[in-house]
Amino acid sequence: MESTLREIDVPHSVQAEAAVLGCCLLENGCIDDAAAALTRTDFWEIRHQNLFDLIVKLRNDGSIVDAITIFQEAKDAVDGGVDALGGIAYVSSLTNQTPSAAGLPAYVATVTKKSKLRSLVHTAQQVLSIAGQKGDDEDLLDEAQGKLMALLSTDREGGLIPLKDVVKQAIGDIEDAFANQGKLMGIPTGFSSLDRLTTGLKDGDMIVLAARPSQGKTSLALTIAENAAIENKISTGILSLEMTSRALVKRMMGSRAGVDGHNLMSGKLSAHEITRLSSEAAKIASSPLYIDQSGNLSVVQMMAKARHLKYKHNIKFLIIDYLQLMHAKADSRVQEVTKISAAVKAVAKELDIPVLVLSQLSRRVEEQDRSPRLSDLRDSGSIEQDADVVALLHKTNEDNIVEVIVAKHRNGPCGAVELEFVPHLTRFKVPVYGVDAK
Numbered sequence: 513m514e515s516t517l518r519e520i521d522v523p524h525s526v527q528a529e530a531a532v533l534g535c536c537l538l539e540n541g542c543i544d545d546a547a548a549a550l551t552r553t554d555f556w557e558i559r560h561q562n563l564f565d566l567i568v569k570l571r572n573d574g575s576i577v578d579a580i581t582i583f584q585e586a587k588d589a590v591d592g593g594v595d596a597l598g599g600i601a602y603v604s605s606l607t608n609q610t611p612s613a614a615g616l617p618a619y620v621a622t623v624t625k626k627s628k629l630r631s632l633v634h635t636a637q638q639v640l641s642i643a644g645q646k647g648d649d650e651d652l653l654d655e656a657q658g659k660l661m662a663l664l665s666t667d668r669e670g671g672l673i674p675l676k677d678v679v680k681q682a683i684g685d686i687e688d689a690f691a692n693q694g695k696l697m698g699i700p701t702g703f704s705s706l707d708r709l710t711t712g713l714k715d716g717d718m719i720v721l722a723a724r725p726s727q728g729k730t731s732l733a734l735t736i737a738e739n740a741a742i743e744n745k746i747s748t749g750i751l752s753l754e755m756t757s758r759a760l761v762k763r764m765m766g767s768r769a770g771v772d773g774h775n776l777m778s779g780k781l782s783a784h785e786i787t788r789l790s791s792e793a794a795k796i797a798s799s800p801l802y803i804d805q806s807g808n809l810s811v812v813q814m815m816a817k818a819r820h821l822k823y824k825h826n827i828k829f830l831i832i833d834y835l836q837l838m839h840a841k842a843d844s845r846v847q848e849v850t851k852i853s854a855a856v857k858a859v860a861k862e863l864d865i866p867v868l869v870l871s872q873l874s875r876r877v878e879e880q881d882r883s884p885r886l887s888d889l890r891d892s893g894s895i896e897q898d899a900d901v902v903a904l905l906h907k908t909n910e911d912n913i914v915e916v917i918v919a920k921h922r923n924g925p926c927g928a929v930e931l932e933f934v935p936h937l938t939r940f941k942v943p944v945y946g947v948d949a950k
Contacts, residue, residue, distance in 0.1 A: 523629035524556035528622035533560060534610025535619065536567050537578060542616050543571040549620045554627040559598035562590050566597070579604050635659050654841075657812040699746055699829050699866055702739030703942065705929040709918055710901060713829065713866035717922075718857045718898055720835075722871040722889055723905035724878060728914060729870045730755070731938045732905070732931070733831050734764055736868065740829050741801035742768075748829045749821035750803045751814060753837035757803040761796060767939040768792040774936070802827065811840040811855040818859045818867075827865065832856065834870035836890060849891040857898040871895060873904065886919045896920065913943060 532550070535542040547568050555561045563582070566589055570577045575585075582603055586594045597603055642656045688697075698712025713719055723729040741748040752760055766776040769788040775781055781789070802825050804817050814832070821827045832838075835852055842848035860867040872890045877883075884904040889895045896902060902920035907913075912935065917928045932943040 522556065522633060523626045525622050525626050526557060526560075528619045528626070529555050529557060529560045530606055531610050531615065531619040532623055533563055533567065534606040534608075535613040535616040537607050538610060539613040540571065540577050542613050543567055543577060545616060546620060547571070550623060550627075554623055556626065556630070559596065559602070562592075563597045563603065566590055579607075654810050654812055657810075657816060699740055700744065701736045702743065703929065703931060703940070705942075706916060706918075706931075709927050709929060710921065710924060713868065714900075714923075715864045715866060716861050717866045717900035718860045719866060719868045719901040719903070720871050720889070720895060720899040721868060721903050721905070722873050722884070724873050724875070724884075727905050727907060728933050728938075728940065729905055730833055731763075731767075731933070732916075732940050733833060733868060733870055734760065734767070735940050737801065737829075737831055738764060738768065742795055742799040745800060746829055747800040747825055747827045748802070748831070749818070749825065749827040750801070750831045750833065751809065751817060752803055752805050752833050753807050753809055754833055755805070757805040760803060760805075763938055764796060765789055765792050767937045768795075770937065772936045773938055800825070800827075807837070809838050811838060811852055814838055815855055815859055818863060822863045822865070827863075830859070830863070830865055830867045832867065832869040834872065835895070836872050845891055850894040853894045853898045877906075883915070883917065884919075914940070 532546055536546055552561045552565055555564055566582060566585060567577055569589065570581060570585060575581055582597070583594055583600060586597055590596045594600055638659050639656045642652055645652060696707055696712035698714035700707050700712055721729050721733060737748050737750060740746040750760070762776065763773065766773050769785065769792045771781065771785045771789060802821055806813070806817065818830055821830065835856065838852045840848050840851040842851055856867055856869050873884050873888045874890050877888050883906050886896045886902060899920060900922040901918065904917040904919050906915040906917055908915055912933045914931050914933050915928050916931055918926050920926065930943055931940045933940055
């Protein structure tokens with residue numbers, strides 16, 4: 513801990529720290545539990561840090577851990593010897609100060625909470641220091657937000673879970689699937705063939721929808737968003753880095769009302785079209801759809817906005833348009849996209865919602881005049897690694913028929929479905945001939 517943090521200001525519990533160490537000396541089996549939950553830095557006092565390290569080392573070496581072995585090993589294993597552990601008398605007193613090893617979980621919980629509070633104090637001081645620096649305001653804000661988000665995203669929950677609990681969860685999932693045979697297990701896309709292939713967009717999944725420019729990835733994402741938010745009343749967020757919220761809503765209104773996009777922009781509308789537009793506008797306005805039009809987002813800002821949408825509006829589904837328009841501090845473009853991709857996956861996992869992120873494909877697809885492959889994902893192979901589902905759009909030789917190729921499906925089959933793109937409405941639908949699966 514930095515010297516700027518005075519002991520009087522810093523949350524800590526000497527008693528709880530001493531009790532954890534006393535439990536470890538009373539019953540060596542407690543060492544395993546303590547080591548699984550705590551690290552050296554969770555202890556505030558230096559003597560407790562040194563003693564915890566030595567206790568864990570002895571345990572790992574297969575030694576019996578008691579005051580005698582600690583005194584013997586401290587001479588060679590610890591700088592400062594026994595004095596760095598608080599002295600012989602102090603180490604010997606730890607077991608006498610601890611009522612029972614049964615209290616270990618409570619002592620560990622107290623030490624953990626105090627450690628987290630110290631991290632909060634430390635981070636707050638870092639943010640204050642950053643705020644007082646000279647430099648580009650945007651860079652300073654990014655750095656400060658990064659410190660805060662790193663603190664908020666630190667989560668030690670999870671880890672090792674008793675197998676019997678995992679089995680119960682797995683059986684519950686299987687029972688739910690059996691009870692819902694033929695029904696979706698995730699958010700519906702609105703296209704039956706795509707839903708059959710994916711069984712819906714599932715919580716915690718990162719779904720990548722990739723295509724070359726102007727091949728309809730935003731249109732397809734909007735159609736899916738409409739189906740979720742307007743038709744199924746599923747709270748949905750959109751982070752639009754390319755288009756304004758007004759432009760997206762106008763496109764949505766025209767698409768749903770069946771009004772030609774050019775006529776909508778030029779104002780050449782019939783009375784009947786205006787009526788239809790008004791009707792669809794009312795449906796959109798009353799839907800749980802939330803659009804953030806911030807462009808040029810950093811990874812930190814994206815994560816902050818996603819959390820805000822989750823905590824304020826309880827979104828169940830997030831769309832990001834699109835990945836390559838975000839930025840992160842890195843030495844190369846590949847490293848930058850790697851960070852961005854990892855952040856998108858982290859958001860899906862942390863918020864436990866499906867995140868549909870749009871991405872560009874390499875121009876190799878056009879140059880070689882072929883169907884897209886996973887290796888065509890632009891800028892970084894990490895997108896393929898992080899994604900749970902990757903869908904690639906490919907225009908076929910048949911007019912307005914677009915193939916949606918599910919090239920990666922971590923928990924299900926891959927395959928392809930055909931959808932029809934309606935250019936004047938910038939909208940996808942099931943092909944007229946009624947066959948939208950291959």
